[in-house]
Each structure stands twice: as structure tokens, then as C-alpha cells.
Amino acid sequence: MVVGSLRQETEVAIIGGGPGGYIAALRAADLGKEVTLIEERKRLGGTCLLEGCIPSKALITAVELADSARAASKMGLTFENLSIDLSALRQWIESVVSGLTKGIDGLLKRRGVEVIHGRALFDGPRSLILENSDTAGIDFRECIIATGSRINELPPEYDLAIWSSAEALKIPEVPERLLVVGGGYIGLELGLVYAGLGSRVTMVEFLPRLLLGADPDLVEVVVKNCKKKFESILVESKVADIKKTSSGFTATIEHEGKTHTAEFDQVLAAVGRRPNTDNLGLETAGIVLNGEGLIEVTPEGRTAVPHIYAIGDVTPGPPLAHKAIREAKVDSLVRTQNHLRKRPWRYRQRG
CATH class of the missing domain: 3.50.50.60 (FAD/NAD(P)-binding domain)
Structure with a gap:
């Protein structure tokens, strides 16, 4: 000091x-x-x-x-x-x-x-x-x-080189498979950005719907667009565990009373401030x-x-x-x- x-x-x-x-x-x-x-x-x-x-x-x-450039072929x-x-x-x-x-x-x-x-x-x-x-x-x-x-800090056990929103905005790379944890406005914006850059995006949100707190009619339009661009959107779900692997990350996801694991090249934590x-x-x-x-x-x-x-x-x-x-x-x-x-x-x- x-x-x-x-x-x-x-x-x-x-x-x-x-x-x-x-x-x-x-x-x-x-x-x-x-x-x-x-x-x-x-x-x-x-x-x-x-x-x-x-x-x-x-x-x-x-x-x-x-x-727009890609769509212009039509x-x-x-x-x-x-x-x-x-x-x-x-x-x-x-x-x-x-x-x-x-x-x-x-x-x-x-x-x-x-x-x-x-x-x-x-x-x-x-x-x-x-x-x-x-x-x-x-x-x-x-x-x-x-x-x-x-940005909310993740628990010490998840100190695994997971991206925060600030790190994701630096575009260090475009991962082939990206897991976005959190379905608020920050997670949605960055998920759509990386989907547009070529990532296959999976979004996991703990609450019943994305953008909770916003007008449901407006959220419906956003979700409809996200479903076209994301590989999957899982609401009322949570990431129970994340482990670092030689090729990326293995995430354990709880959804609809079932647990499954999935492989990702990078994980973005957008879990509030x-x-x-x-x-x-x-x-x-x-x-x-x-x-x-x-x-x-x-x-x-x-x-x-x-x-x-x-x-x-x-x-x-x-x-x-x-x-x-x-x-x-x-x-x-x-x-x-x-x-x-x-x-x-x-x-x-x-x-």
C-alpha cells in the first residue's frame, strides 16, 4: 500500500x-x-x-x-x-x-x-x-x-481457469463446446456472441426461466431466438460439479431429476454480481x-x-x-x- x-x-x-x-x-x-x-x-x-x-x-x-453476411446468400x-x-x-x-x-x-x-x-x-x-x-x-x-x-467469486473448488464475463469479453479463443452457467442478461449476451463466433453453446439456469425479473412476453421472444442458436437450454437445472480434464472440462449437470455428465472445451460462469x-x-x-x-x-x-x-x-x-x-x-x-x-x-x- x-x-x-x-x-x-x-x-x-x-x-x-x-x-x-x-x-x-x-x-x-x-x-x-x-x-x-x-x-x-x-x-x-x-x-x-x-x-x-x-x-x-x-x-x-x-x-x-x-x-448478415452469411444470410446474404439468400x-x-x-x-x-x-x-x-x-x-x-x-x-x-x-x-x-x-x-x-x-x-x-x-x-x-x-x-x-x-x-x-x-x-x-x-x-x-x-x-x-x-x-x-x-x-x-x-x-x-x-x-x-x-x-x-x-463479479461474484466462484467457490475455491472451482478455481479451474473457468471464464468470468470479463475474461470472456477478451475473446481468448472460440471454444468448440461452451457451457454457460447462468441465464441472466450477461450469460445470454455472451452465449449469443460465442454462438455467433461458432461455438456450440449449452446454457444452464437454476431458476424456472431465463431473465427472471424481466417481462415474460419479452423473454419469450429472446428464448425463441436463443433456441435457434444454442445447442441446448436447461432451466431449473444446476451444475453440480466441474472437473478439469486434459481436453477441457467435464460438467455434472442435474436436470429434471436426472444427472448426466458432458464434455466442454470451456466454461463461462455468469452467476451475478x-x-x-x-x-x-x-x-x-x-x-x-x-x-x-x-x-x-x-x-x-x-x-x-x-x-x-x-x-x-x-x-x-x-x-x-x-x-x-x-x-x-x-x-x-x-x-x-x-x-x-x-x-x-x-x-x-x-x-
């Missing part, structure tokens, strides 16, 4: 440079506040931009173009020797991500937002200490916690987490400590970038009557 020797003051400190954090910084700056944004990574953008929404959408775009258009250069595809995705991160840097600079790279944690209700930064700490009047979430609320020193600021490790907030985004706000994945609700962006417009920082737009939605699972 490296701690700097300088300490500074700011009106608004924002912890986290993802969609919630940088949008909150821009909004606070527009409201005339002195803003300091602290981000642990070397680049801004958070999971969505660096290893989530944007890379996955770029991959989906490439796969859809390849599908119209008399043929593309001989159509192939996908994985190295070039990776470079193109990185160019998309880099362009957007530079755009965020420029927006913050033009608004006068100070960006500090380092790890921030509370050492009191009005102060932060910074690790791995030239700045030792920050004293603030108000703070916004926007640290996002991370957890909030980045641990090791932030929240207790020193007077903030207590709920049973799910989330920060409870008022409709205006305030925590139990009125001058500290929380937005995005660290608060109850779906861990989605557009939720964080909407919650980021914290107008109550200037005590106007136009508070953070009260959250009109109620989060509930839909059966």
Missing part, C-alpha cells in the same frame, strides 16, 4: 469513476460545486465501459454483421471465405473503449472536475484516506459513493449495510448520514448502468427543491 503525503479539501468527493460516478461529477460541476472524483483503476468508465456493456455491444455488432450476395480475425476484433473493441474513455476525460476536464487515481476509504464522516495515490486524503462537505459492483461496499471504511462514516451488503438510501439518494449519498450498484435494485446514470443527478447537493428525481420504480421480481 502506498499513501501520499498531501491532504486536500473539496466540496464534493465522488468515489468511483463508472457511469454513476462520472455523471454525478458532471452534474455537480454544472451546479457550481468544486468536485473531486476518485477512481481506483487507471481509466475511467467502470465495468460498463471497460469490461461490460460497451465491449459486449461491440462484440454483438460484429457478430450480427457476420450473421439474396444472391456471397462473401467467399468469410472469417473472423480475433486479433483484429480485439483491437477494434479496444479502440471503441479507448475513444469513449478519452471522451469522458475530456468532459470532466472541461467542467473543471479534478480526477485522482487511487483507492479511497472513509476514516470519518467528513474525510477519506487514499491508498496508492500522491494524495494522502480528502476532507469533503458532501460525498457520493458510486463504487459499483464486481456483488456490490463493492466492503473495505470502504463505511462504519467509520456511520453507514451500515443491509443483509445483502447494500447501502439503503432515501428517494433522494441520501444514506443514513445526510451529507453522504450512494448511487448505482451499491444501492438496492438491479445492477445496471442506466440505473446508476439516472440516480447520479444529485441536485439536492445544492439544497434546491429540484432534488434527485425521486425513483419512480419499485424493484420487484416478476414471475
Whole structure:
């Protein structure tokens, strides 16, 4: 751990440079506040931009173009020797991500937002200490916690070079047989990407249907498409065991009261996310987490400590970038009557 020797003051400190954090910084700056944004990574953008929404959408775009080219033969258009250069595809995705991160840097600079790279944690209700930064700490009047979430860790017994969603987005290879564990939006997106790249995809979901929580009528359309592209979809099923073999993986799958084994070249675990609320020193600021490790907030985004706000994945609700962006417009920082737009939605699972 490296701690700097300088300490500074700011009106608004924002912890986290993802969609919630940088949008909150821009909004606070527009409201005339002195803003300091602290981000642990070397680049801004958070999971969505660096290893989530944007890379996955770029991959989906490439796969859809390849599908269109293959389908064009029906119209008399043929593309001989159509192939996908994985190295070039990776470079193109990185160019998309880099362009957007530079755009965020420029927006913050033009608004006068100070960006500090380092790890921030509370050492009191009005102060932060910074690790791995030239700045030792920050004293603030108000703070916004926007640290996002991370991929759920697999149990130690499954430390078998299984892919996470972040690793799958790097396209290390296109496995001939791919097992996707988890039928949420992350598993579905990546399953469809790899099916489009040529993998034979098997999806296993523990719950009664895919995308549980989304409108069943819409899910029906998605599932219909997935059935055309995946080798099999198993709901109300679970992967009971995974073993590494010389040629890949052997998975033991429980489905409809029966157990069978199947061979795969790679396994992708897409089993949800957890909030980045641990090791932030929240207790020193007077903030207590709920049973799910989330920060409870008022409709205006305030925590139990009125001058500290929380937005995005660290608060109850779906861990989605557009939720964080909407919650980021914290107008109550200037005590106007136009508070953070009260959250009109109620989060509930839909059966």
C-alpha cells in the first residue's frame, strides 16, 4: 500500500469513476460545486465501459454483421471465405473503449472536475484516506459513493481457469463446446456472441426461466431466438460439479431429476454480481449495510448520514448502468427543491 503525503479539501468527493460516478461529477460541476472524483483503476468508465456493456455491444455488432453476411446468400450476395480475425476484433473493441474513455476525460476536464487515481476509504464522516495515490486524503462537505459492483467469486473448488464475463469479453479463443452457467442478461449476451463466433453453446439456469425479473412476453421472444442458436437450454437445472480434464472440462449437470455428465472445451460462469461496499471504511462514516451488503438510501439518494449519498450498484435494485446514470443527478447537493428525481420504480421480481 502506498499513501501520499498531501491532504486536500473539496466540496464534493465522488468515489468511483463508472457511469454513476462520472455523471454525478458532471452534474455537480454544472451546479457550481468544486468536485473531486476518485477512481481506483487507471481509466475511467467502470465495468460498463471497460469490461461490460460497451465491449459486449461491440462484440454483438460484429457478430450480427457476420450473421448478415452469411444470410446474404439468400439474396444472391456471397462473401467467399468469410472469417473472423480475433486479433483484429480485439483491437477494434479496444479502440471503441479507448475513444469513449478519452471522451469522458475530456468532459470532466472541461467542467473543471479534478480526477485522482487511487483507492479511497472513509476514516470519518467528513474525510477519506487514499491508498496508492500522491494524495494522502480528502476532507469533503458532501460525498457520493458510486463504487459499483464486481463479479461474484466462484467457490475455491472451482478455481479451474473457468471464464468470468470479463475474461470472456477478451475473446481468448472460440471454444468448440461452451457451457454457460447462468441465464441472466450477461450469460445470454455472451452465449449469443460465442454462438455467433461458432461455438456450440449449452446454457444452464437454476431458476424456472431465463431473465427472471424481466417481462415474460419479452423473454419469450429472446428464448425463441436463443433456441435457434444454442445447442441446448436447461432451466431449473444446476451444475453440480466441474472437473478439469486434459481436453477441457467435464460438467455434472442435474436436470429434471436426472444427472448426466458432458464434455466442454470451456466454461463461462455468469452467476451475478456483488456490490463493492466492503473495505470502504463505511462504519467509520456511520453507514451500515443491509443483509445483502447494500447501502439503503432515501428517494433522494441520501444514506443514513445526510451529507453522504450512494448511487448505482451499491444501492438496492438491479445492477445496471442506466440505473446508476439516472440516480447520479444529485441536485439536492445544492439544497434546491429540484432534488434527485425521486425513483419512480419499485424493484420487484416478476414471475
